[in-house]
Amino acid sequence: MKSRGRRHVHQVFADFSVTACCEMVSSDSEMSWSDIFSHPLWPFCTALLALVVHLQRRVRWNPKACTVSLKGKTALVTGANTGIGKFIALDFAHRGARVILACRSESRGAAAVKEIREKTGNSDVHLRLVDLSSLDSVRDFAKGVLEEEKALHILVNNAGASGLPRQITKDGFDVSFATNHLGPFLLTSLLLELMKRSAPARIVTVSSANHKNGQMDFKHFHGENLTYYFDKVYNNTKLHNIICTNEFARRLQGTGVAANSVHPGFVMTEVMRHYPLVFRWIFNIIGVFFLKSPEQGAVSSIYCAVAEEIEGITGKYFDSDCSLALPAPLARDAALAVKDFEVCERLTLKVGFS
Secondary structure (H helix, E strand, O other): OHHHHHHHHHHHHHHHHHHHHHHHHHOOOOOOHHHHHHOOHHHHHHHHHHHHHHHHHOOOOOHHHOOOOOOOOEEEEEOOOOHHHHHHHHHHHHOOOEEEEEEOOHHHHHHHHHHHHHHHOOOOEEEEEOOOOOHHHHHHHHHHHHHHOOOOOEEEEOOOOOOOOOOEOOOOOEHHHHHHHHHHHHHHHHHHHHHHHHOOEEEEEEOOHHHHHOOOOHHHHHOOOOOOOOOHHHHHHHHHHHHHHHHHHHHOOOOOEEEEEEOOOOEOOHHHOOOOHHHHHHHHHHHHHHOEOHHHHOHHHHHHHHOHHHOOOOOOEEOOOOOEEOOOHHHHOHHHHHHHHHHHHHHHOOOOOO
8 A cells, every 4th residue: 555655646746747847838839948947947847856756766675774694595696697686696695695696698797796706795606607598508507506506595587688589499489488487487497396495495586567568378488479579578478477486386385485576666777788779778868867776676676585574475476665566467367377387387397407
C-alpha cells in the first residue's frame, strides 16, 4: 500500500508540473524560449521535476545501513563485470563473502575483480568465465563450481541483454532466450543440490517490470513467431524468468532454499548496448535525469539476497523499492509455470555433464 501511495504522489507531482509548464507555454503562443526560461513559473516547474526525480530514485531500504555479514558465505553473481551485477558483487564483498563473478569477458571480468578487491580489501573475489548463450559453456562452468566450491549460499542471475539481433545459437535457440533465460535456468538447475546442502540459501533472478508486456509462446525458444522490435523479445524472456523462478520456489519448498525475482528499476546500464547509436544516445541523455544509477539499481537484488526480514519468503516478485508486488497474471499462473518449467528442463537438461 505504501508503494502504491508513493507512486500516486509521484504521478500527482508529475501531472501538476506538466500542467503548469503547458499553461506557461500556452499563455502566449508567441512566447520565445528565452521568455519561457525567464518566466516566474519556470523555477517552480524545475523544482517540482527535480522532486519527482528524487522520489523516483529513492528506495525504502538502504544496503549501507544493513549490518548483515556474509563471512563464511559464498555468493555467485552472473554478469558481474559491469553495471548492476558489479555493484551487487561489490556489496557482497564488503560483507565479507567469497564472491564468484561469472562473466563472459575475461578482460572486463578481471578488471572488475581487481576493482572490487581494492575497494573492499576482500581478496576472496574470483572470476570464472561463462557464456550463458551456450549450454555447453554453462555445463562446463557449473561442473567447475561443483568441483571447486564446498558451498553456495547466494546465486544472483543478473546477466541479460536487450535488443540482440536475430540469431540462432548452436543449440538451436534464439540468442536472447538462451542468454536471458535458458542459460540461467540451466545454471540454476545444475547448482541446486549444492545450494540445498548449503541451506539456508537464496536464488535471486533479475527480471523487469517489462515482463508485463511479454507474451507466452513456446516456439519463441527456437526463434519462431518472434517480433524483433526494440525490447519485445527481451520482455518475453523476462516473463519466463519470473514464471520459472516461481516454479523453482515451489519445488524447493522445505529445502531451505528461497527463490525470488526482482525488478531493479529503470537503470542506466549497458543493457541497451546492442541498440542503434541514436537510441542509445537518447536513452543516455534521458537517463541522466530520470533513470537510476547502476548502484541504485542493485539495491533490490541485494535486498532479496541478504535482508533478514524476508528470511523464508520465496516465490515472490519484488519491485525496485524492495516492496512485494504482483507480477503480471501470466506470471501467477501455476499451471503455466509447471508447463514452462518442464519445457525448459526438456530443452536444457537432456544432456548432462560431458
